[in-house]
Structures are given as C-alpha cells and as structure tokens.
Amino acid sequence: MEVERLRALLEAVKNGDTPVDEAMGRLRDLPYEDLGFAKLDHHRSLRNGFPEVIFCEGKAVEHTIAIACRLRERAGKVLATRASREVADALIQAVPGSVYYEHARIVVIPGAPSQPSTLNPQPSTVRGTILVVSAGTADMAVAEEAAVTASEMGSPVERLYDVGVAGLHRLLDKKEQLYAASVLIVVAGMEGALASVVGGLVSKPVVAVPTSVGYGASFHGLSALLTMLNSCASGVAVMNIDNGFGAGYFAHLVNTG
Numbered sequence: 001m002e003v004e005r006l007r008a009l010l011e012a013v014k015n016g017d018t019p020v021d022e023a024m025g026r027l028r029d030l031p032y033e034d035l036g037f038a039k040l041d042h043h044r045s046l047r048n049g050f051p052e053v054i055f056c057e058g059k060a061v062e063h064t065i066a067i068a069c070r071l072r073e074r075a076g077k078v079l080a081t082r083a084s085r086e087v088a089d090a091l092i093q094a095v096p097g098s099v100y101y102e103h104a105r106i107v108v109i110p111g112a113p114s115q116p117s118t119l120n121p122q123p124s125t126v127r128g129t130i131l132v133v134s135a136g137t138a139d140m141a142v143a144e145e146a147a148v149t150a151s152e153m154g155s156p157v158e159r160l161y162d163v164g165v166a167g168l169h170r171l172l173d174k175k176e177q178l179y180a181a182s183v184l185i186v187v188a189g190m191e192g193a194l195a196s197v198v199g200g201l202v203s204k205p206v207v208a209v210p211t212s213v214g215y216g217a218s219f220h221g222l223s224a225l226l227t228m229l230n231s232c233a234s235g236v237a238v239m240n241i242d243n244g245f246g247a248g249y250f251a252h253l254v255n256t257g
Contacts, residue, residue: 056080072109076111133178
C-alpha cells in the first residue's frame with residue numbers, strides 16, 4: 001500500500017469520514033496478499049519507499065499478469081523486469097498504457113489513476129544525473145536495464161555506450177560528461193577493466209556491473225566480476241553478474257539519499 005494512500009485512510013478515520021470497520025477491511029491485505037502462487041508484498045513501499053518489482057523470468061505468463069494487475073491497484077507505477085516480448089505483449093494487452101523497453105526487457109505498468117507514484121521522488125531530493133557507461137554494444141541490454149530502472153524511479157539518466165578499454169580515447173573524449181555525473185554505473189564484460197578506469201578518473205560513486213558477455217576464460221562474466229571486486233580504484237561498488245536492475249536501483253538510492 002502506498003504511503004499516501006495509507007495516510008489518507010488514517011486521516012479519514014481520524015476525521016470520522018471512514019468507519020473503523022471499513023478501514024480494517026481495506027487494511028486486511030497488509031502486510032501481504034496471498035494469491036496461492038505468490039505472496040504480494042504490499043507493505044514494501046512503506047518499508048523501502050518503492051513497491052514490489054516483478055521479476056518475470058521463470059513465471060507463467062498468467063501468473064505475471066495476475067501479479068501485475070493486483071500490484072497496480074495499490075501502486076502509482078509497477079516495474080516488470082526481464083520480460084520477454086511474449087510477456088510484454090500480454091501485459092500491454094492486460095493493462096493498456098503499459099510501455100515495453102525492449103532493450104532493457106522492462107515493462108512499465110501504470111498504476112491505478114487514483115494512486116500517486118512513489119517511484120518518482122520530489123525533484124528537490126535528486127542530487128544530480130546518473131551516467132550509465134558501457135564497455136561495448138553487446139553490454140547494452142544490461143546497461144539499458146540499469147538506465148531504465150533509475151530513470152523510472154525518478155533520477156535523470158544519461159548514457160555513454162561503447163567506450164571500452166580497447167579504445168580508451170573514446171572514453172577520454174567524454175571526460176567532462178564523466179565529471180558532471182553524480183553517480184556512475186559502469187557495465188562491462190570480458191575482463192571488466194572499465195570500472196577501474198572510470199573509478200580512477202572520477203570522485204563520485206561508481207556502481208560496477210559485470211556482464212556475461214565474452215567467451216573462453218571470461219567464464220560467463222565471472223572474470224569481469226572478479227576484476228571489479230579486485231579493483232584498486234576507490235569508491236567502486238560491485239553488483240552481481242548481469243544485475244542491471246540492482247545497479248539502477250542502488251544508483252538511484254545513492255542519488256536521492
């Protein structure tokens with residue numbers, strides 16, 4: 001349940017506009033709603049500031065739709081991540097107005113019209129711009145997942161793609177853009193060295209995301225993960241392999257903290 005909705009309900013009870021029994025009925029699904037195949041955490045926005053996000057991989061399409069429809073009744077906006085085209089089309093049909101970001105594999109589902117969005121903080125709480133940097137075009141899916149997540153949560157986002165260490169001049173040409181960012185998300189596969197390079201250039205937090213892009217001894221992203229974990233640059237925090245969503249969420253928290 002949204003903070004605003006709960007506050008309005010309590011005010012209505014306080015003012016005598018809503019009977020206590022009616023309020024109890026509306027609160028019956030706190031802290032979660034049991035659908036049998038899923039337990040929806042309607043209490044999450046009260047604890048964390050953001051509604052529950054749907055991870056689509058591995059879920060039946062009908063389950064994903066049911067979860068999305070129930071969450072949107074109580075949220076200003078719902079994100080569904082790792083959504084295939086099939087899942088996205090089903091969600092768009094079930095909830096008109098939903099938007100699919102294909103490269104990011106994220107569906108943004110509009111909430112009930114009466115619900116303000118807690119995914120968008122007041123502008124005064126945002127410190128600056130999040131810059132998403134990718135080593136190569138092959139890393140773009142994870143980079144876009146991070147970018148769309150941070151953007152939909154309310155942070156201004158810029159992108160700087162295909163500036164990996166194999167052609168370092170491409171990155172150095174954009175130094176001013178690097179310096180201007182408040183938080184940087186660096187996405188790289190293969191050896192993952194780009195995060196250390198960026199971390200050595202800027203004085204702002206760097207969120208490093210290893211990707212499974214690569215072959216041979218890259219071990220599906222493990223090589224990049226270990227490189228980032230062993231970075232000697234200060235201020236580098238490392239996400240798990242391909243976790244663009246986690247990077248975007250974390251960077252937004254840093255940008256609004």
